[in-house]
Each structure stands twice: as structure tokens, then as C-alpha cells.
Amino acid sequence: MMDSIAGLQLGFSHALTLGNLGWALLGCFLGTAIGVLPGIGPALTIALLLPITFKVEATGAFILFCGVFYGAMYGGSTTSILLNTPGESGSIITALEGAKMARNGRAGPALATAAIGSFVAGTIGTLGISFLGPVVVDLALKLGPAEYFSLMLLCFVTVSAVLGGSALRGLTSLFFGLLLGLVGIDLQTGQPRMTLGVPELLDGVNVVLVAVALFAVGETLYMAWRHTNAAPQVRQVGSIMMSRQDWRRSIGPWLRGSLLGFPFGVMPAGGTEMPTMLSYYAERKLVKPEHAKEFGTTGAIEGVAGPEAANNAAAAGILVPMLTLGLPTSATAAIMLSAFQSYGINPGPMLFEQQGALVWTLIASLYVANIMLVVLNLPLVGLWARILKIPQPQLYAGILVFATIGTYGISNSVTDLVLLYVIGIIGMFMRRFDFPTAPVVIGMILGPMAEQAMRQALTISEGDWTTFLTRPVSLAILLLAVVALVGPRLYGRLVSRAP
Amino acid sequence: MTRPGAGPDLAVGGFVLLLALLAFWQTSVIPASPIYAQVGPKAVPYVVSAGLFALGVGLVASALRGGWSHALEEVREAPPTNWRALGLLLAGLAANLVLIGPLGFSIAASAQFVLVAAAFGSRHLLRDLALALVLTLLVWFLFVEVLGVNIGAGVLEGLVLRALGQEVY
Numbered sequence: 001m002m003d004s005i006a007g008l009q010l011g012f013s014h015a016l017t018l019g020n021l022g023w024a025l026l027g028c029f030l031g032t033a034i035g036v037l038p039g040i041g042p043a044l045t046i047a048l049l050l051p052i053t054f055k056v057e058a059t060g061a062f063i064l065f066c067g068v069f070y071g072a073m074y075g076g077s078t079t080s081i082l083l084n085t086p087g088e089s090g091s092i093i094t095a096l097e098g099a100k101m102a103r104n105g106r107a108g109p110a111l112a113t114a115a116i117g118s119f120v121a122g123t124i125g126t127l128g129i130s131f132l133g134p135v136v137v138d139l140a141l142k143l144g145p146a147e148y149f150s151l152m153l154l155c156f157v158t159v160s161a162v163l164g165g166s167a168l169r170g171l172t173s174l175f176f177g178l179l180l181g182l183v184g185i186d187l188q189t190g191q192p193r194m195t196l197g198v199p200e201l202l203d204g205v206n207v208v209l210v211a212v213a214l215f216a217v218g219e220t221l222y223m224a225w226r227h228t229n230a231a232p233q234v235r236q237v238g239s240i241m242m243s244r245q246d247w248r249r250s251i252g253p254w255l256r257g258s259l260l261g262f263p264f265g266v267m268p269a270g271g272t273e274m275p276t277m278l279s280y281y282a283e284r285k286l287v288k289p290e291h292a293k294e295f296g297t298t299g300a301i302e303g304v305a306g307p308e309a310a311n312n313a314a315a316a317g318i319l320v321p322m323l324t325l326g327l328p329t330s331a332t333a334a335i336m337l338s339a340f341q342s343y344g345i346n347p348g349p350m351l352f353e354q355q356g357a358l359v360w361t362l363i364a365s366l367y368v369a370n371i372m373l374v375v376l377n378l379p380l381v382g383l384w385a386r387i388l389k390i391p392q393p394q395l396y397a398g399i400l401v402f403a404t405i406g407t408y409g410i411s412n413s414v415t416d417l418v419l420l421y422v423i424g425i426i427g428m429f430m431r432r433f434d435f436p437t438a439p440v441v442i443g444m445i446l447g448p449m450a451e452q453a454m455r456q457a458l459t460i461s462e463g464d465w466t467t468f469l470t471r472p473v474s475l476a477i478l479l480l481a482v483v484a485l486v487g488p489r490l491y492g493r494l495v496s497r498a499p
Numbered sequence: 500m501t502r503p504g505a506g507p508d509l510a511v512g513g514f515v516l517l518l519a520l521l522a523f524w525q526t527s528v529i530p531a532s533p534i535y536a537q538v539g540p541k542a543v544p545y546v547v548s549a550g551l552f553a554l555g556v557g558l559v560a561s562a563l564r565g566g567w568s569h570a571l572e573e574v575r576e577a578p579p580t581n582w583r584a585l586g587l588l589l590a591g592l593a594a595n596l597v598l599i600g601p602l603g604f605s606i607a608a609s610a611q612f613v614l615v616a617a618a619f620g621s622r623h624l625l626r627d628l629a630l631a632l633v634l635t636l637l638v639w640f641l642f643v644e645v646l647g648v649n650i651g652a653g654v655l656e657g658l659v660l661r662a663l664g665q666e667v668y
Contacts, residue, residue, distance in 0.1 A: 049646075051642065051646040051647065051648045052646055054646075054647055055646060055647045166567065168554060168557050168558060168561060169558075169567075171550075171554055172515055172551070172554045172555075172558065175547060175550045175551045175554060176518070176551075178547045178550075179518070179522055179547055179548075179551065182543065182544055182547060186529075186540040188540070189539065189540045191529055191530055191540040192529070192530075193525070193526075193529050193540060193544055194522065194525045194526070194544065195525075196525065217592075220588065220615070221585070221588060221589075223619075224581060224584040224585045224587075224588040224618050224619065225580055225581060225584070225585050226577055226578055226580075226581065227578075227581040227584040227618070227619060227620070228578045228581070229620050391621070392619050392620070393615070393616035393617070393618075393619035393620055393621035393627075394616055394621065394627070394630065396615055396616075396618075396619055397591075397611070397612040397613075397615035397616040397619070397621075397627070397631070398612070398634060400591070400592075400608075400611060400612070400615050401608045401611070401612055401631075401634060401635055401638055402638065404595055404599075404604070404607075404608050404611065405604060405608070405638055405639065405642050405648075405650065408599065408604065408650060409642055409648035409649070409650050412649070412650060412651060414596060414599065414600055417595070417596055417599070418596065421592050421596070424592075429511070432574070433507070433508065433511050433567075433568065434567065434568075434571050434573075434574075447547075451543045454538065454543070455538045458538050
């Protein structure tokens with residue numbers, strides 16, 4: 001507790017310097033813009049911004065990345081409400097009621113409750129990071145390589161098999177990522193692996209390339225595959241003032257959504273879909289009878305306020321395992337982890353000790369970013385709505401310009417571009433056949449870390465594989481992973497068998 | 500008993516199986532390590548290959564039982580394949596690939612921009628080209644000058660640099 005307050009004091013003293021405020025503002029602005037734009041998200045943006053790590057010191061770069069991360073959450077709701085096409089998975093639920101409100105001329109209050117709800121949730125989530133982070137670190141310091149390996153296995157299961165449509169397809173995505181992560185020189189023995197004899201692949205496949213391929217090239221190809229000339233309709237914003245009744249109806253959902261979303265983000269479940277969905281159903285049950293008929297018809301403000309808060313709180317929660325354990329549970333967190341690696345910093349329990357100033361400045365910047373975002377989003381909502389009017393042809397053409405330079409800039413190699421397009425085409429088919437793409441990126445980053453932890457654990461145990469089962473904490477985590485893998489299916493089978 | 504639409508799903512399962520076989524082959528050619536290690540460099544690749552193979556078998560089995568595509572709302576409601584758009588987009592990617600070496604980023608990416616915009620139904624070829632040249636040059640300067648990414652100056656970048664009185668590197 002005292003640690004946290006002292007840490008925050010240190011953090012704010014760094015975060016409130018002019019330079020760092022500038023990075024935060026830039027990040028928030030960029031993040032909101034890319035959140036608004038359909039088709040691109042924070043993972044892609046941070047991947048393209050990674051070269052900045054060669055020029056800018058770590059603190060500035062991470063403040064920028066976190067601004068983008070939080071900003072994209074705010075911006076995503078604008079697209080869901082005004083365009084009825086959710087920009088990312090966390091906004092799907094927001095689109096349900098939000099787009100209906102917009103159709104009934106209530107886009108303004110919907111946007112306002114989403115923005116203020118995001119602020120409430122972001123603040124609660126950031127408070128959660130500040131005070132939960134050090135606690136998790138204390139626990140994490142007791143873990144050895146064996147426990148870490150088990151924890152990563154749990155992470156693999158939850159990000160690929162628990163969420164999404166099918167465990168089979170989620171795990172296939174994950175294993176594709178693990179395979180990509182294996183390409184290159186084995187760190188421990190120096191042997192080349194999975195390189196197909198191509199010398200360019202000795203350095204491994206770059207995670208930026210894969211992220212850009214899946215999130216930009218694959219997405220664009222899929223959009224072209226399904227392209228029709230019907231232009232989407234952008235709704236008018238109107239007045240963003242919320243009536244007294246709107247406020248009264250929003251406060252409960254904001255708080256409930258935040259408290260629901262944060263734990264989901266913290267647990268290595270990574271998803272924002274589950275908490276937003278749960279929040280939606282909760283609000284639908286809890287709504288006052290006189291407003292119940294608005295759900296699904298004219299659009300209920302509770303159905304925007306709750307899920308939007310849950311979305312942001314879950315996104316904040318994802319930073320807890322990322323900063324304290326070094327475990328990324330979303331594609332964006334995985335890319336941020338690779339940014340840490342490019343500074344030679346390994347996120348994990350030692351981060352809070354060795355890089356205390358960096359971590360606390362980062363956390364303090366999240367508070368700052370939240371305030372900036374609510375200010376940027378409420379009065380400027382008209383500007384963000386204008387971004388939605390960028391015509392599709394130029395938007396996608398522009399996205400590919402950035403994709404090209406982001407990839408070509410890595411090594412000026414045409415081989416990389418070929419790889420970009422090949423993985424992009426795979427990404428297009430993944431989209432068509434409903435394979436999630438985030439597990440690919442997570443597997444790619446986490447796979448090599450898991451292999452290293454496993455080898456360390458086996459070196460300590462002198463080659464005894466039972467070490468993962470005889471250490472109680474490790475065993476408990478592994479059992480949890482098994483439950484997460486087969487539990488939902490077993491439950492489903494039991495339910496379907498019952499008459 | 501296969502339903503219509505299960506064919507593509509079967510192809511996906513087959514692709515994953517092929518990928519697994521490729522992984523097995525690549526694992527088998529990893530040279531044995533001269534350095535002693537509890538776990539050699541081959542162990543994890545074998546596990547990943549085996550995992551992929553099992554998942555491929557699972558996907559094939561799922562496809563033979565009727566597949567999963569027909570249950571996806573997005574697939575059922577999808578408009579027909581837009582070959583024109585897809586073709587133009589792939590042409591854009593190919594143009595970029597061919598031109599970026601000899602002519603440099605801006606020209607290659609501009610060609611790509613125009614083709615991609617056309618793929619998504621833009622009819623203003625010249626306007627797109629003008630937009631593309633400005634955008635790609637701006638992006639090039641942003642990445643090279645601000646982010647410090649090393650991307651060699653092509654034909655167009657060289658001209659602009661010389662016009663600005665800078666040395667071309």
C-alpha cells in the first residue's frame with residue numbers, strides 16, 4: 001500500500017514533465033484516431049511505431065504506447081455507435097445498443113456515456129494496477145522457472161481455447177504462432193531451426209511483420225474479397241449533453257462494468273469480449289422496468305454505459321500480468337512486450353525493482369492519459385466523427401502504405417515483403433474461416449519465453465520432467481489450465497445431455 | 500453426408516496438416532547440438548509439430564462432419580467473392596514488390612496505393628496518384644527523419660532531397 005503511494009508520487013513527478021505530457025497527448029490523439037478508424041487497432045499501430053524505440057528513451061516511448069492503447073479503447077466506441085461496425089472485439093456489444101440509440105437521434109448521449117464510462121473504468125482500472133501490481137509482484141518473486149512455465153501454459157490455454165468460437169481453431173492459431181516463434185537461431189545451442197534454408201530467416205520472423213501482415217494486409221485482403229459498393233452510413237452526432245436521467249441511468253452500469261471488467265483483464269484470460277457480454281446481460285436484467293423495453297428497440301443507455309466501462313477496465317487489467325509477470329494476454333500487450341525487449345528490459349517481477357521509475361511513470365501516465373482522453377473525446381467528438389468519413393478506397397490504400405514502410409523499414413529486404421504478403425494471405429483465410437489472429441502474435445512472443453523457462457526448470461531439476469508436477473504451485477496452475485481447457489466443453493456436454 | 504460448404508473447411512484442415520508435415524521435416528533437419536543441454540533444440544519443435552498435426556486431424560474430422568463455415572453468420576451473409584477487387588489488390592501488392600527495389604519506396608508504394616484504391620472502387624485515378632505521391636513522401640520522411648528508420652532514398656526521394664539541397668545518401 002505504502003509502496004504504491006510512494007511509487008505513484010515518484011511516477012507523477014516524472015509523468016508531469018512537459019516532454020512526457022507531450023508523449024501522452026500524442027499517444028491519446030493517435031490512439032483515438034486509430035480507434036475510430038475501422039480496420040486498424042492499437043496492436044498494429046504500436047507495431048508500426050516500434051522503430052521509435054531506437055530514438056526515444058524508454059519512458060517516453062511507453063507513455064506514447066499506453067496513450068495509444070487507452071485512446072483506441074475510447075475511439076472504438078465512436079465507430080460502434082456512429083457506424084454500427086465495431087472496430088475491435090471489445091466494442092461489439094457497444095454497437096448493439098449504441099447504434100440503435102444513434103438511429104433514434106440519441107448518438108450524442110450514447111457517445112458521452114461511452115466516453116465518461118471509459119473514464120470511470122479507466123480510472124478504476126488504473127487504481128487497480130497501482131495497488132494490485134505490487135501485490136502480484138510479491139507473489140511472483142516466489143515463482144521459479146517451473147511455475148513460470150506452467151503459468152505460460154495456462155496463458156496459452158486461456159487466450160486460445162477459452163475465448164472465441166472454437167478451441168480447435170484458437171489452438172491452431174496459437175500453434176501457428178508458436179511455429180513462427182521457433183524460426184531462427186536457437187538461443188541456447190546456436191542451432192538454426194525452421195529456416196527452410198533461407199538465410200534471411202536465421203534472425204527469426206519479426207513480430208512487427210506478423211502483426212502488420214495479420215492486422216493490416218490480411219484485413220485489407222478480406223475487405224476486398226467481400227467488397228461491395230454499398231457505402232456505410234455515418235450517423236449524425238447531435239448534442240452530446242446527457243440529461244439528468246441519462247446520468248442517473250449510467251452511473252450504476254459504469255461502476256458495475258468497471259468492477260466486472262478489471263478482474264477479467266487481470267486473469268490471464270485476455271479477452272474483453274466476455275466481460276462486455278456479461279455486463280450487457282447484467283444491465284439488461286437490472287434495468288428498471290420502465291426502461292426495459294428500450295433494450296433492442298430504441299437503444300438503452302445502460303447497454304452502452306456498462307459494456308463500454310467493462311471494456312476499458314478489462315483493457316487496463318491486461319497491463320497487470322504484462323507489467324508484473326511479463327505475460328502478454330492480448331495482441332497489443334504482446335507487441336508492447338517486444339518493445340520492452342528491444343530496450344533490453346524484461347518485464348516481470350524484477351521490473352518493479354530494477355525499473356521502478358519507468359513503471360511508476362508509466363502508471364502515472366495512465367491517469368494522465370485518462371483525463372486527456374475524456375477531454376479530447378467529449379468536445380472533439382465531431383472531429384472524430386469526421387475521420388469516419390475518409391472514403392474506404394483511400395483509407396485501405398493508406399493503411400497498406402504504412403504496412404509497407406513498417407515492414408520494409410525493418411531490413412530493407414524484399415524477402416520480408418514476400419513474407420508479409422504470404423502471412424497476409426494466410427490472415428485473410430483465417431478471417432474467412434473464423435480463426436482468431438491474436439493467439440498467433442501471443443504465441444510468437446510467449447512461445448520462446450516458455451521454451452526458455454522450461455529448459456531452465458529442467459536444468460535445475462537435472463532433467464527430471466516431474467518437476468512441473470511435484471512443485472505444488474506449478475501443479476495447481478497446470479490443473480487450472482486443464483480445467484480451463486476441458487471445463488467449458490464438459491459443462492456444455494452435461495447441459496446438452498440434461499433434458 | 501458432407502454438407503455444401505464443407506469442402507473449403509476440409510482444405511483448411513489439409514493446409515494445417517501440410518504445415519505440420521513441413522514443421523516435422525524442418526525439425527528433423529535441425530543439426531544435433533554439440534553443446535550438452537538437458538533439453539536439446541529439437542524437443543519443443545517436435546512438440547509444436549505434433550500439436551499442429553493433431554489440430555490438423557481435428558480440423559479435418561470437423562470438416563468431414565459437415566464443417567464449421569456454415570454456422571458462421573459472417574459467411575452465410577457474405578456477398579459473393581469480389582474477384583475484381585481482390586485481383587486489383589493483389590496486383591497492387593505485386594507492383595510494390597517489383598518496383599520497390601529499382602525505384603524506391605515512394606514510387607512503388609504510390610503504384611500500390613492507386614491500385615488498392617481502384618480495388619475498393621475509386622474512379623479518380625489521377626487524384627489518387629497525386630494523393631499517393633504526397634502521402635508516401637510524407638510517410639518516407641516521417642520514418643526516415645523522425646523515427647530514424649533506415650530506408651534508402653529511391654528515385655523520387657532523391658529528387659526531393661536534392662531539391663531541398665540535402666545530400667542524398
